[in-house]
């Protein structure tokens with residue numbers, strides 16, 4: 001399971017809560033279009049968007065449409081190249 005937090009910044013420099021992004025590797029066959037990753041989005045008010053809710057399910061397609069753009073051996077993960085990571 002991978003998680004990424006987020007925050008918002010207003011033009012006046014005020015910071016606030018942002019969205020929380022999750023990726024969970026499921027068993028083979030879960031969804032070949034997403035390379036079996038399940039994408040979930042949690043917005044600050046507490047609403048959860050993921051594929052378990054039929055209504056939001058289609059809304060998550062854009063997550064993997066972008067994440068599938070990386071090379072196959074990266075398995076949809078978008079980590080920064082090593083030389084740019086904090087040591």
Ligand code: HEC
Pocket residue numbers: 002003004021022023039040041060062063064066067076077078079080
């Ligand atoms: C337009 C392209 C794009 C879309 C759409 C997108 N992502 Fe990402 N995602 C990225 C990039 C680029 C990174 C790495 C940079 C960063 O962390 O911001 C990333 C990083 C992540 C990470 C951290 C693990 C990693 O791969 O580095 C998670 C978890 C994640 N995204 C989940 C989601 C979810 C959930 C959605 C849909 C709600 C989503 N992403 C939609 C481009 C995208």
